[in-house]
Amino acid sequence: MRFYCGAEGGSWGADAGHRSVSDGVYSRAPEVPYVKERRGRAVKKLLLVALAAIGGLLVYRQIQADRAEQDLWTEATDSVPTGS
The missing domain is CATH 1.20.5 (Single alpha-helices involved in coiled-coils or other helix-helix interfaces)
Known part of the structure; x- marks a missing residue:
């Protein structure tokens, strides 16, 4: 698990390796x-x-x-x- 701060106004939080829709990137679920x-x-x-x-x-x-x-x-x- 890693922690990050989203580039376009994201917040600190645990990330399972996927960006959220609010970051502007649509990712497919693993x-x-x-x-x-x-x-x-x-x-x-x-x-x-x-x-x-x-x-x-x-x-x-x-x-x-x-x-x-x-x-x-x-x-x-x-x-x-x-x-x-």
Whole structure:
């Protein structure tokens, strides 16, 4: 915390690092740290869900390919032909 005297008629007081509107400067309020933290967590969760979905899709496609190959081998090695 620092103390200052405003340039355009301000008064002595504690300053959190921002000038007041009465000094003629409009300043934006600082972003609250926990908002950035929550936003970061949300992005991480979204990325985790997206990676899980992509991983699930890859596993599903591999299972389907394995089943198709197994069906092909079963048909090729079946001792009784179909249609007999």
